[in-house]
Amino acid sequence: MYPPPHAHTPWQPIRRWWQHPALIITALVLLPPAGIALVWLSQWNQKKKIIATVLSGLWFLVVFLSPDAPKKTGDDAKSKSPTAVTATATPQSSAPAAAAPSPTPASAMPSVVGTPFAGAEKAVEALLDTELTARSAYTDVTLGADHTQWVVCFQEPEAGSALASKSVSATVHLVDAGTTCPTEKGTALRPKSSPTPKPTPTPEPEPEPTADNDDSGSGGGGSVSYRNCSAVKAAGKAPIRRGDPGYGSHLDRDGDGIACER
Structure with a gap:
């Protein structure tokens, strides 16, 4: 097949x-x-x-x-808009929304000026984790070992200042009880007086040359006499002639009646 x-x-x-x-x-x-x-x-x-x-x-x-x-397209878009969705969802939320927790207000520094140091420590011990620093308000006064009763004159931070955290350092400036606070920090309680400058002595005027009395002169007369020609020239009287005040024979060496001519 x-x-x-x-x-x-x-x-x-x-x-x-x-x-x-x-x-x-x-x-x-x-x-x-x-x-x-x-x-x-x-x-x-x-x-x-x-x-x-x-x-x-x-x-x-x-x-x-x-x-x-x-x-229809516009109606569909309108029905799907956020407003319509919100309006539909609003009746379902019957329970009130929980209120947001308000932030904790920052602590403020209390005013401790005028209070003893012991009271200032108690006022800030609940606000700060750090110790309250004490300093003397006067630069020439040493802070005492027991200064619990010393009075606060200045404080840092200032009263009413917001404390950002409990680790902020606080300082107070103290004076002993009974002592007045200074007007500002950094002042000395007993400022040193500046030395008084000594007055500059005024030089006394030199005395004018006085003529010595010399009775040995002749013809001169008067109470004026000169010891030598240098004194005569210093007085501006040279030369001196016989009969003028201050003439003396001891000045006229050549005896011509004119003394101290040279």
Whole structure:
């Protein structure tokens, strides 16, 4: 016997990716114009192409070109707006919202001026973790070992200042009980007096040369006499003639009656 002849298989064209039925149907629903174009490029028969084109065109006219479509779209957007959602959700929240906790106010530095140091320590011990520092208000007064009863004159920080934390350092300036506070910090209780400058001595005027009495002179007479010619010249009387005040023979060496001529 002879083997049966092979059946003849008709030739079929190769299908492209844009000819896939699922892609074409999706395009017909979402974007009818593109879907219709893909239908006529597909391998469907003529009858299927016509039916798909008519149905997709009617779908496009009803859904996309209907005059009520923008209104419905706007109504849908309005119904989905945050305001509508909030209005709908508001009646459901019947319980009042819990109030947010208010921040704890910062502690303020109390006023301790005028109080003893012991009282100042008690006033700030609950506000600060650090010890209260004590200093003397006067620069020339040493802080006593037992200064619990010394009075506060100045404080740091100032009264009413906000304390950011309990680790802030506080300082007070004290004076002994019964001592008046200074007007400002850094003042000496007993300031040293500046030395009084000694007055500059006024030089005494030199005495004018006085003529010595000399009774040995002749012809001079009077009470004026000169010891030598230097004294005569210093007095501006040279030369002296016989008979002038201060003339003496001891001044006239040559005896011509004119003394201290040179």
